[in-house]
Amino acid sequence: MTVIRPIDCWFAQEVLPHERELLIVARRLRTGSDEPQDLVQDVFARMLTTEGWSAIANPRTYMLQMLRNIAIDRMRRAKIVDFRHFADADEYDLPDDAPDPHRIVEGRQQMKAFAEALHALPERCRVVFERRRIEGQSPRQIASELGVSLSTLEKRLARAIHLLTRALEPGRAGDASDGAASERLRQER
């Protein structure tokens, strides 16, 4: 069994970076009580269970369309729109890929957020994360130098991973860069 599968790498590199934009679109499409996060989560779950994932030429466009389809499907089930709305949704044209400078700025913002989150970690968790991830020390070495058990290491590292993963997730409280991405999307249309 493989723990990190090719699809996980693909997800990290080609799918997840589009989350912020998907959230913005989801917010706009939303009609009922669904949270935008739920819609995006649904898209991600489908992407991770897609057999033909490696043949998806443009994951961003693909996901924006999928998001729209899921939203329409939910509207249909909620029975709160008539067919004219579907016609409107059909006209909803998807913007093309954004020019690179935007990506770079966003990337920088994210890395800044990440550095801040790393420094905001509880000291004990941050030490374990840095030793394992950055310095590449072996688990035994870390355990013996810190004088703790492997299971304690496990808890601290898990806590660090959890907090850092959350810090990288767009749409969380304190995430201030939504405005910029929203502006970008508006300009593209």
Add this chain to the structure above:
Amino acid sequence: MTRQGDNPEPVHADDTAAAQAATWLARYQLGTLDEAAFDAWRTADPAHAVAFARAWAMWDRFEAQPASAAQPPLPVRPARRELLRAACAVLAVGIVAAGTSVTRAYAWSSATTALGENKRLRLPDGSMAALNTDSRLSWRFSDRERTFWVERGEVSFALRDGPRAIVQDDGKAIRLSPGRFNLRRRSEAVDLLVLAGSASVTDAGGRLVRADPRLPSLLVSQSTAVVRPATSEQVAGTIAWQSGEILFQDATLGSAVEEYNRFLTRKIVIVDRELASIPVGGRFTSTDPTAFLRAISAGLGVRVSQSNSAYLLTR
């Protein structure tokens, strides 16, 4: 009932999954992972797989882009990490190569409909496809070519501009321009109707046969390719299924029943053979044969009875 706006900081239901994912990844990185238990957890719920991939993305990204310049250069890495990097590097190379060479990772995707089911889908290039009852469409896209295969049933396409589009069938390649098409798979042939754009195929003798809206009907089999005109009624009849209808004009009861049976799990059976040649016409809903059966019963004096598995038509 909407709750939007009254909840400034949404509670994330996937927090539990995220916390569990973090624990699994920590164990993996510390060499204490029970892989079978992990696999059971990951496959139990797509949300688990997403949460784990998220955590992994954070872990992976951190090394890909160091967070700050103050970081010391990376010292010697343990073997496991090299392996991980190698796993992702292979994927990255695959993607880069795919962008520049003839083929991208070449996998077929497909969509299927059951009896009586209709489905519309948007393909990765933005084109639309609609599947009629009991149909199967497969497609495979690369940077240079979009390949389609209608394995069974009937599919309509609204094809966008893009790399050249080919319908593969039994060694034949039908080339489509951007446009709208209806394609029905028959036992020995493909029946293509061009509503907009054009379709062309090379026949067995090497002659190019081309169909467009003025001469819209293209029938392609292993041995021949024939292009024919079609009346607007014939065109309307062909695409009626897209609005959930069946349209019969100058049809016989036999062919109408055959057409209807494509949509029905409980089939219509003509018990008395001479009924099959009675001419019929009309517009009916494809999913429910009640109106159709009532019409032939009242209009043609045909008796309709039901068994568990069929509608029986008798004199």
